[in-house]
Amino acid sequence: MNIIDYIKEKQREILVGRLTSDNFQNFLSENSEEMTSLLTYYKCALMKVETKFKILNEEFSLVHDRNPIESIKTRIKKMDSIVEKVGRYGVPLTVDSIEKNIKDIAGCRVICSFPEDIYTLANCVLDHDDVTLVEIKDYIKTPKESGYRSLHLIISIPIFLESQRKDMKVEIQFRTIAMDFWASLEHKLRYKKGLPPKLNEKLSKELLECAQISSDLDARMERIRNQIMQASNKQ
Numbered sequence: 690m691n692i693i694d695y696i697k698e699k700q701r702e703i704l705v706g707r708l709t710s711d712n713f714q715n716f717l718s719e720n721s722e723e724m725t726s727l728l729t730y731y732k733c734a735l736m737k738v739e740t741k742f743k744i745l746n747e748e749f750s751l752v753h754d755r756n757p758i759e760s761i762k763t764r765i766k767k768m769d770s771i772v773e774k775v776g777r778y779g780v781p782l783t784v785d786s787i788e789k790n791i792k793d794i795a796g797c798r799v800i801c802s803f804p805e806d807i808y809t810l811a812n813c814v815l816d817h818d819d820v821t822l823v824e825i826k827d828y829i830k831t832p833k834e835s836g837y838r839s840l841h842l843i844i845s846i847p848i849f850l851e852s853q854r855k856d857m858k859v860e861i862q863f864r865t866i867a868m869d870f871w872a873s874l875e876h877k878l879r880y881k882k883g884l885p886p887k888l889n890e891k892l893s894k895e896l897l898e899c900a901q902i903s904s905d906l907d908a909r910m911e912r913i914r915n916q917i918m919q920a921s922n923k924q
């Protein structure tokens with residue numbers, strides 16, 4: 690970790706500590722019911738999104754005789770991460786502001802077999818008439834400085850409650866197995882405290898190289914897959 694990242698990390702820790710200790714405690718005790726409802730709505734939206742991908746996977750299996758999805762993981766963002774983002778974005782710590790400004794409270798990670806599957810599935814889900822695209826970040830076409838690769842979509846999807854409709858935002862991260870393998874290890878390093886800065890820098894560089902190697906491997910495996918498919922179509 691370089692000195693600027695180190696300072697940013699410390700500022701973040703102080704900010705989270707400050708928010709967690711005073712404002713945050715008050716906020717939670719005054720809004721626990723509303724926050725619980727909001728998080729439940731996100732959970733419902735996640736259930737809908739996960740089902741969409743399960744259906745698409747089944748249909749692919751039926752029509753194309755293969756499953757493009759290796760696994761699906763869902764999560765609701767932890768309260769301290771929500772508060773950290775509220776602080777970092779400098780937005781008010783209120784339930785409405787959290788719902789408006791923090792777009793990744795509900796997260797769905799779709800792990801695909803091949804890079805092409807990512808775009809096929811993303812386009813399929815965006816074609817659904819109950820899905821609205823809010824934001825797209827393509828870290829596959831333009832990887833992050835760290836080497837991170839993934840396609841992030843923020844979508845809005847309605848949930849129908851007893852007497853109202855609510856449009857909820859869900860972040861979908863599409864990755865291949867190789868991208869996910871890389872991101873998990875890099876995530877561990879990023880949150881590993883107390884590593885000497887020089888070692889951290891060396892490992893970050895090495896991980897950047899690994900990101901390129903795994904991207905090359907993804908492309909190579911996809912080429913092999915395409916050749917197998919072409920050959921079996923000719924038979």
Ligand code: 0O2
Binds near residue numbers: 767
């Ligand atoms: P959590 O709750 O642990 O999942 P931000 O830049 O944070 O203000 P945004 O749009 O959320 O706003 O950022 P970004 O970078 O588009 O997406 C954040 C999420 O992508 C992260 O979640 C990670 O899951 C993943 N991610 C982004 N960059 C990296 C990276 O360099 N390495 C790894 N391993 N994952 C990355 P959080 O924020 O960790 O939250």
